Amino acid sequence: MNRAYFVTGTDTEVGKTTVSAGLLQAARRAGLSTLGAKPIASGCERTARGLRNSDAVALIAESTITLPYEAINPLAFEPAIAPHIAAREAGVTLSVDALVPAMQHVLAQQAGFTLVEGAGGWRVPLAGQSNFSDLAMALRLPVILVVGVRLGCINHALLTAEAIARDxxxxxxxxxxxxxxxxxxxxENLATLSERLPAPCLGRVPYLNEASAAAVADYLALGELA
Known part of the structure; x- marks a missing residue:
């Protein structure tokens, strides 16, 4: 069975890529082919081959299926700012319709385990009134939520879960x-999240000084996925 998911977070800087890489590593350990994609990325570095994003590179490192970088990260922007602002400054329109074919190409590879990672949280703006969540809706992907555990995370997690269900x-x-x-x-915070979030917890990742994909995978259980 081929499984594909959209990864979102309760906020920016909550470890979406760290967890995504760990999930891909866990899937590899389970004998599944893997593929990770980052449709939009800001905060990219200029290289001889063009703009490259460290999050996208991390996903590629844990993918057993090889695609050109541009297929994994079709929209890359240099400033480390909100994607819709970075796109506006670059003269690019962030269109869900333009991203859907690129991500359908990724999904068409039929990896045993595919992740499409968002940017920031569920309602990160794109062009006009559209949001990153519209891409997940267009692809009809089930969602994995990365909860950055810190003060205030319960509210952020529950509101995000409500928005996902509403969509x-x-x-x-x-x-x-x-x-x-x-x-x-x-x-107590973790217990409340477990009681109130309407989905299984796939793992509890402690604060790690070196959060490699292999280290994070040790704390994850794909078998809990709904």
Whole structure:
């Protein structure tokens, strides 16, 4: 069975790529072919081969199926700012209709486990009134939510889960990524998330000094995916 998911987060800088790379690594350990994509990325570096994004590169490193970089990350912007602002400054219109064929090409590779990673949170703006969530809706992908565990994460997680359900998509699972190891009442916060989020927890990733895909995968369980 080929499984594909859209990865979103409760906010920016909550470890979406760290967790995505870990999930791909876990799928590889389970004997699945893997493929990760980053449709839009800001904060890219100029190289001899063009703009390259470290998040996209991390996903490629954990993918067993090889595609050209531009197929994995079709829209790359240099400034490390909100994608819609970076696109506006570059004179590019962020169109969901333009991204859908690129991501359908990724999905058409029929990897055993495919991830399409968003940018920031669920309602990150694109052009006009469209949002990144519209791409997930157009692709009809179930969603994996990365919860950056820190003060305020419960509210962010529950609101994101409500928005995903309102958009008609399935929350397939969530990952607790502890971005602030000093979070007060950590266990109580995690218990509340487990009680209230309508999906299984795929793992609890502690704060790691070196969050490699292999290290993160040790804390993840794909078998819990809805």
């Amino acid at each position: 008609g998509l399935v929350l397939a699972g969530w990952v607790a990524n502890i971005v602030d190891p000093q979070t007060s009442r950590l266990e």
